[in-house]
Amino acid sequence: MTIRTEPMTVNVGPQHPSTHGVFRLRITFDGEDIIEVEPVLGYLHRGSEKLAEERNYVQVITLTDRLDYTSSMINNQAYCLAVEKLLEIEAPPRAKYLRTLVAELQRIASHLIAVGFFIQEMGAFGTPLMYTFRSRERILDLFEMLCGARVTVSYMRPGGVFSDTPSDFWPALSRFMNDFRDELSDLEDLLMENEILLARTKGVSPLSPDIAVNCSVSGPVLRASGISWDWRKKDPYDAYSLVDFDIPTGSNWDNYDRFWVRMQEIRQSMRIIEQCVLQIEPGLVRIPELPLVLRAQPGAEAYGRVEASKGELGFYLISDGGISPYRCKIRAPSLINLTVTEHLLVGWKLADMIVSLGSIDINMGEVDR
């Protein structure tokens, strides 16, 4: 007797524990195999780009915090760099080092979340996630010392940063770095060779470099596909041209490589922070004579970009001479990385879907804006 089967369409999300927020997928299955995928977006759409047209240049910073809320510092940095390009100003050296330093701390925090949830989705409930969140918490404490906020920081300003570091910041930072070195080693011992993790991720959902580039993928996902492309090296901003670091790249292009690249990037971020601490010198942290309400030349435009924790984050600003941007387009890495969902999922099984989605590391605040 043959058993009759037919494709079945299942809705995953928008309220699903593995979808990293309000992400929804409409998936068609043939048995357990995925044959068709359609992402459905927009559940967290707040119209950030339109709101930016109603606020002055400094006020827009608070909107950028709420894009990818796990890497607010890097969002601030991207926006401030775009405004600085628009106004043709440059931050003082100490501000550049401070920005680089906090951006790398934020990258560690963001990658810790990515790795923690990636493991959680494979069924390791609690323990690894708590390990990563323990370290992330310390980073948020450091941010609290700098600006009073932990997540929605708004620490950077066009032309520098909001304020200099308090005196107890530097000892706290060095205490964190000492402890984190051991915590990261623990995490690596726990995860990198873990049998279950290897079985679930090795060889699963490879993404070929050709498809990755053609789909405009960026960040750790692109590097895991074997392409050594990092905007910190290719288009250096702030103090990145003055520090030394490597770009880890994957060789098998699979889920494990995407996880591995993030773990290696945490090590590289630590290297950058150590160099910043050694190289930073006293000085101004913000251009002093800058007015509170900024104005750019009519018709001026600028595309400022950074290598955010998820990929290339770009702000395309156009000025009409007024106090707000005439247009503020946000090139969100999470949204564009989702272009490859179909390539990653089709042909794989339901259980791999959760893991592959975790390996892209999306953040809905940024996808929907």
Place this chain on the structure above:
Amino acid sequence: MIISRLTGKELADRLEEALPNVVEEWDSTAIWVKPNHMVQVAHFLFSDPTLDFNYLNSISAVDFIEYFEIVYHLTSFNKHHSAVAKTKIYGRDEVTLPSVYNIWRGADFQEREIWDLMGVRFEGHPNMKRIMLWEGFEGHPLRKDFL
């Protein structure tokens, strides 16, 4: 290796050699392409071995009231250079532009977003429907005349 930025003139000269009369104007940073030649130009930028723009950074749409400007930020990973191509579309109803989806798959969500929020429809895109807002929503919120 740090990427270099191609000026509008460099790009316009190179295009003029291969595809005469497709560039309307150029300045220090960008070129303006005639909208009905956009796909032809995009294909040339993608496939020409000296330009080799294999990576589409972003597509933006700007509402200048008398016209819409669509801006393509491009990078070549092999040649280590970047460039900006723009195109102007006049009119406010039934605004259309040929899609570059078949050249750069990365245009997929961005073109859908531009249709959704700015109301510029891309012809040749296989799935041209709203992305952030729901089907049936009236108007395109990023337009300057939308409240």
